[in-house]
Amino acid sequence: MREVFELDRDRVPTHWYNILADLPVEVPPARPAPPRNGDAEPLQPQLPLSMYRQSIGRERYVEIPGPVRSEYQRWRPTPLFRASRLESALDTPAHIYFKYEGTSPSGSHKINTALAQAYYYARSGVREMVTGTGAGQWGTALAMACHPYGMACTVFMVRSSYEQKPYRGTLMRLNGAEVVPSPSTRTEVGRAALRADPDSPGTLGIANAEAIEYANGRKEARFSIGSGENHVLMHQTVIGEEALLQMELAGEFPDVVIGAMGAGSNFAGLTFPFYRAALAENTGTRFLAVEPDACPKMTRGSYMLDYTDYSGVTPAVKMYTLGHTFTAYHIHAGGLRYHGAAPIVSAMYDHGMVEATSYSQTRVFESGAAFAKAEGLVPAPESAHAVAAAIDEAARAREEGAERVILVGLSGHGLLDLGAYESHLAGETVDVAPTDEEIKASLRLIESL
Amino acid sequence: MREVFELDRDRVPTHWYNILADLPVEVPPARPAPPRNGDAEPLQPQLPLSMYRQSIGRERYVEIPGPVRSEYQRWRPTPLFRASRLESALDTPAHIYFKYEGTSPSGSHKINTALAQAYYYARSGVREMVTGTGAGQWGTALAMACHPYGMACTVFMVRSSYEQKPYRGTLMRLNGAEVVPSPSTRTEVGRAALRADPDSPGTLGIANAEAIEYANGRKEARFSIGSGENHVLMHQTVIGEEALLQMELAGEFPDVVIGAMGAGSNFAGLTFPFYRAALAENTGTRFLAVEPDACPKMTRGSYMLDYTDYSGVTPAVKMYTLGHTFTAYHIHAGGLRYHGAAPIVSAMYDHGMVEATSYSQTRVFESGAAFAKAEGLVPAPESAHAVAAAIDEAARAREEGAERVILVGLSGHGLLDLGAYESHLAGETVDVAPTDEEIKASLRLIESL
Numbered sequence: 001m002r003e004v005f006e007l008d009r010d011r012v013p014t015h016w017y018n019i020l021a022d023l024p025v026e027v028p029p030a031r032p033a034p035p036r037n038g039d040a041e042p043l044q045p046q047l048p049l050s051m052y053r054q055s056i057g058r059e060r061y062v063e064i065p066g067p068v069r070s071e072y073q074r075w076r077p078t079p080l081f082r083a084s085r086l087e088s089a090l091d092t093p094a095h096i097y098f099k100y101e102g103t104s105p106s107g108s109h110k111i112n113t114a115l116a117q118a119y120y121y122a123r124s125g126v127r128e129m130v131t132g133t134g135a136g137q138w139g140t141a142l143a144m145a146c147h148p149y150g151m152a153c154t155v156f157m158v159r160s161s162y163e164q165k166p167y168r169g170t171l172m173r174l175n176g177a178e179v180v181p182s183p184s185t186r187t188e189v190g191r192a193a194l195r196a197d198p199d200s201p202g203t204l205g206i207a208n209a210e211a212i213e214y215a216n217g218r219k220e221a222r223f224s225i226g227s228g229e230n231h232v233l234m235h236q237t238v239i240g241e242e243a244l245l246q247m248e249l250a251g252e253f254p255d256v257v258i259g260a261m262g263a264g265s266n267f268a269g270l271t272f273p274f275y276r277a278a279l280a281e282n283t284g285t286r287f288l289a290v291e292p293d294a295c296p297k298m299t300r301g302s303y304m305l306d307y308t309d310y311s312g313v314t315p316a317v318k319m320y321t322l323g324h325t326f327t328a329y330h331i332h333a334g335g336l337r338y339h340g341a342a343p344i345v346s347a348m349y350d351h352g353m354v355e356a357t358s359y360s361q362t363r364v365f366e367s368g369a370a371f372a373k374a375e376g377l378v379p380a381p382e383s384a385h386a387v388a389a390a391i392d393e394a395a396r397a398r399e400e401g402a403e404r405v406i407l408v409g410l411s412g413h414g415l416l417d418l419g420a421y422e423s424h425l426a427g428e429t430v431d432v433a434p435t436d437e438e439i440k441a442s443l444r445l446i447e448s449l
Numbered sequence: 450m451r452e453v454f455e456l457d458r459d460r461v462p463t464h465w466y467n468i469l470a471d472l473p474v475e476v477p478p479a480r481p482a483p484p485r486n487g488d489a490e491p492l493q494p495q496l497p498l499s500m501y502r503q504s505i506g507r508e509r510y511v512e513i514p515g516p517v518r519s520e521y522q523r524w525r526p527t528p529l530f531r532a533s534r535l536e537s538a539l540d541t542p543a544h545i546y547f548k549y550e551g552t553s554p555s556g557s558h559k560i561n562t563a564l565a566q567a568y569y570y571a572r573s574g575v576r577e578m579v580t581g582t583g584a585g586q587w588g589t590a591l592a593m594a595c596h597p598y599g600m601a602c603t604v605f606m607v608r609s610s611y612e613q614k615p616y617r618g619t620l621m622r623l624n625g626a627e628v629v630p631s632p633s634t635r636t637e638v639g640r641a642a643l644r645a646d647p648d649s650p651g652t653l654g655i656a657n658a659e660a661i662e663y664a665n666g667r668k669e670a671r672f673s674i675g676s677g678e679n680h681v682l683m684h685q686t687v688i689g690e691e692a693l694l695q696m697e698l699a700g701e702f703p704d705v706v707i708g709a710m711g712a713g714s715n716f717a718g719l720t721f722p723f724y725r726a727a728l729a730e731n732t733g734t735r736f737l738a739v740e741p742d743a744c745p746k747m748t749r750g751s752y753m754l755d756y757t758d759y760s761g762v763t764p765a766v767k768m769y770t771l772g773h774t775f776t777a778y779h780i781h782a783g784g785l786r787y788h789g790a791a792p793i794v795s796a797m798y799d800h801g802m803v804e805a806t807s808y809s810q811t812r813v814f815e816s817g818a819a820f821a822k823a824e825g826l827v828p829a830p831e832s833a834h835a836v837a838a839a840i841d842e843a844a845r846a847r848e849e850g851a852e853r854v855i856l857v858g859l860s861g862h863g864l865l866d867l868g869a870y871e872s873h874l875a876g877e878t879v880d881v882a883p884t885d886e887e888i889k890a891s892l893r894l895i896e897s898l
Contacts, residue, residue: 422619
């Protein structure tokens with residue numbers, strides 16, 4: 001049985017797909033943050049025009065700039081595999097395919113948008129990119145993307161991750177970035193957080209707020225964000241466009257497409273092109289977003305206006321959220337600890353076009369380890385969420401005796417997360433989730449928006 | 450400029466190349482170890498017949514068994530890149546190409562022979578593979594290779610590496626292997642080493658000796674070795690055979706081919722097919738083996754009979770060696786700390802058909818970091834030795850104004866070695882090398898063989 005479905009390099013998509021062209025539901029536009037209590041300045045418009053147009057446009061296909069596509073071609077198309085050994089191990093009639101983004105230079109899908117953003121910013125005269133990163137996948141990608149354009153890169157990294165995953169910092173530094181543990185003393189946001197708690201482990205919200213403040217104070221610097229926004233989701237559709245062609249090679253079409261859900265760029269990148277194809281062919285394909293029990297923005301959050309950063313200086317968007325001050329308990333899948341879901345994915349979920357589910361950390365690592373043993377590839381903890389859901393879908397297929405076709409997004413490798421797997425093997429994985437009261441308290445703070 | 454030279458999956462070589470068919474020099478056969486002082490039993494013949502034939506055969510091409518080639522096709526052909534950004538950074542007229550084995554499931558070239566060995570052993574009824582590993586690249590590869598055949602895998606891992614690179618152990622365990630820090634109490638060799646030094650950091654020689662003893666005591670178990678032997682070198686020639694086709698795509702032929710030198714399988718795998726082609730076309734291509742200052746078996750060792758393991762239970766072979774009891778000072782490139790050079794490579798070196806050079810750890814990490822920054826890929830510390838030599842060749846090309854074509858073997862990624870890079874960034878890299886007296890003392894012990 002053929003197990004790898006690869007495309008020639010010249011099949012790297014020439015266009016990104018903009019789902020806004022086909023979506024029969026409204027995605028409310030962002031509402032700029034009003035000046036507030038004075039200690040945080042609203043974020044000034046700062047997207048290069050071409051990227052701003054991408055974020056609000058309705059054009060179905062947007063051409064990928066030549067230099068960006070050339071960069072993609074250094075490792076894309078990424079492989080799509082049939083996980084036949086996992087199928088055997090699960091004794092399931094289901095066919096499980098996975099699209100693997102771990103072969104990228106940064107080790108995850110994040111570099112797909114990092115390269116696009118670096119290109120647009122560099123072309124508009126920016127000399128330094130600034131960002132916040134949680135687990136470090138995004139910071140690594142941005143550091144690598146800045147380098148070809150000679151741009152500096154400053155990354156505020158959540159302190160707890162910085163300490164638990166020191167090698168992520170090393171990788172960013174090797175790629176020329178400056179890495180600052182957050183909260184830091186470099187910004188007012190950071191200093192305030194440290195005044196409140198000198199041992200603060202930090203959050204992605206604080207790291208991003210620091211990055212925004214730091215970038216605002218530097219003339220040729222811009223803040224860049226790795227997920228959530230419309231244009232970022234669009235940049236990731238190279239994944240799904242390739243996977244469509246690869247499933248065609250496999251001679252099948254998925255009954256269900258599964259992706260881990262942080263802010264949504266991984267999930268959207270894989271699923272949106274399949275949404276278009278499923279719509280055209282009326283296949284009844286399901287789309288399943290998988291989040292951690294520790295940060296259940298879709299399964300337990302509310303669909304309301306909220307800020308995308310901790311300080312509330314970004315425009316407010318309507319999304320499924322736990323509140324921008326929500327701080328998830330620590331889990332190893334730092335990339336999924338973000339409080340909100342991308343506005344497009346949120347609107348689709350609200351209209352029942354997307355399903356969501358959540359998993360405990362224990363189930364996630366069990367699934368990741370089972371996958372590694374069967375397929376010889378260690379999924380990132382984030383990606384292992386999708387694997388967990390796929391294993392459940394495969395079990396249901398077995399119970400029902402149904403020949404289900406499952407496509408899973410494997411957004412990155414877990415080679416820098418082996419410490420987390422070691423904890424799992426040692427039986428030390430801890431399951432955490434917010435209480436209803438904690439979620440309610442956090443949401444109460446944004447009711448007035 | 451095109452930067453990636455990729456081959457279709459169906460171009461994965463159908464045959465390994467046996468350089469013994471073309472070599473105009475004699476490679477003395479191994480001499481079985483005589484029974485000695487009673488505390489170590491000579492190793493019994495244990496290679497499956499097909500692999501034994503490969504180790505002594507003169508057939509130019511040996512067909513790769515279908516199931517092994519199918520496994521290769523899960524990730525091969527590996528990419529060949531033009532390092533044009535490194536060229537720019539070095540301001541050199543040289544063209545630098547690198548063949549990258551880091552895309553394999555195990556992260557290095559080692560899995561090329563692991564899959565072949567697992568196939569032959571499984572077919573001959575073996576149920577458990579046992580080995581020793583230093584840095585862990587080989588143990589990881591063997592663990593992954595055993596799994597498809599349902600074979601158990603036990604890995605004795607040098608204790609100092611086990612403690613410094615805990616994630617390597619995790620990766621092996623995730624792939625179903627049992628990992629035992631060596632010296633251990635499981636074997637007489639290990640117990641003796643612990644009696645002599647309860648805090649012994651271990652060596653690859655001891656780990657292999659433990660693995661041999663442990664395998665000898667178990668009926669359906671066999672000891673497997675990841676480098677040095679003729680058939681192992683041959684299994685790695687898939688690398689060079691692919692690279693030949695890829696250089697053809699690039700429209701160039703290398704003036705010099707450079708590979709890091711542990712026991713020799715990485716070096717041989719890349720260079721041997723080019724040796725054949727260079728001979729046929731009379732290109733005058735040079736072949737450069739790069740070893741660490743800490744373990745200079747070729748540049749400072751002697752060409753004499755020696756054992757391949759610490760206890761001296763293996764057959765003695767004629768090779769460039771520092772003596773089988775030589776213990777290299779700690780360096781991060783654990784895969785290059787082996788005391789001897791493969792008999793075939795040794796014979797070629799002795800006849801001036803191969804050159805050798807050595808590098809300090811500082812130069813190696815400087816080079817690896819420069820490569821990472823330019824190309825976005827972190828080389829394994831072992832591979833970074835080849836990069837260091839390539840950078841020097843490129844500098845010479847600039848001085849001479851010569852358009853030199855350099856091909857470098859990048860045997861693996863350094864994502865599990867970022868701690869070593871962090872030490873480098875922090876200026877804490879230590880340079881070590883044996884004294885002449887230490888080498889003489891070690892060689893004196895094998896003079897009587």
